[in-house]
């Protein structure tokens with residue numbers, strides 16, 4: 001298969017990647033046939049997957065505007081993905097041109113495309129690092145250059161933690177990042193769950209199996225398990241809720257039923 005100019009050298013384009021599959025669900029063009037095939041297979045079980053992703057992006061944008069409204073001007077977006085419509089730096093810098101944003105991802109396509117999109121943006125940068133190694137994130141060049149850890153930061157862990165297995169101790173990684181943040185920092189989080197999916201769990205499990213097959217397991221956690229990521233944070237109203245219920249700007253009743261899958265929340269460190 002030909003490697004297009006936007007794809008970094010050395011990536012294996014015969015294996016689907018979660019970030020390129022996500023790009024496909026959202027209608028992006030940075031994906032290959034292997035990604036589209038896996039995404040289509042996942043959608044056979046859950047045809048509403050793109051609706052979940054759209055609700056996730058819409059929540060993320062509301063949460064970023066909320067953070068700016070709270071006076072936060074620094075954003076650390078871990079698992080930022082392949083840039084698409086309405087990225088964190090666009091939303092944050094539209095609300096406050098001084099806002100600083102660092103994207104972090106371990107996927108080479110996400111990193112390369114973020115670098116391309118951010119060219120010339122002096123207040124935004126990218127770190128190639130893994131959430132399972134928080135010190136690599138905190139020690140990343142762009143973090144050191146752009147983020148003052150003595151002032152509040154909005155840490156975004158949006159649609160990433162469900163790709164980190166319990167064996168890799170995601171709770172410890174989240175706690176390590178929390179401990180590096182100044183008081184008044186925010187944790188903005190979404191997470192997949194069987195709770196809220198408008199389908200029997202056995203059917204939704206077909207989607208989980210697709211991710212297992214591509215060796216990037218999707219970990220469905222309960223609301224209670226997701227709430228534990230907020231240890232050390234006070235929940236911002238309305239708490240940990242289905243995505244359309246978090247400070248909606250339109251009537252949640254207008255949302256597709258799939259949009260209520262999983263949970264979203266924002267916490268603030270004391």
Ligand SMILES: C[S@@+](CC[C@H](N)C(=O)[O-])C[C@H]1O[C@@H](n2cnc3c(N)ncnc32)[C@H](O)[C@@H]1O
Nearest residue numbers: 019022079080081105106107130131158159163
């Ligand atoms: C579903 S996308 C979410 C993108 C964006 N946060 C959003 O919600 O629109 C998940 C992203 O997390 C990244 N990711 C998964 N596990 C990761 C890890 N352990 N460290 C860093 N990035 C990771 C993937 O490469 C992918 O780009």
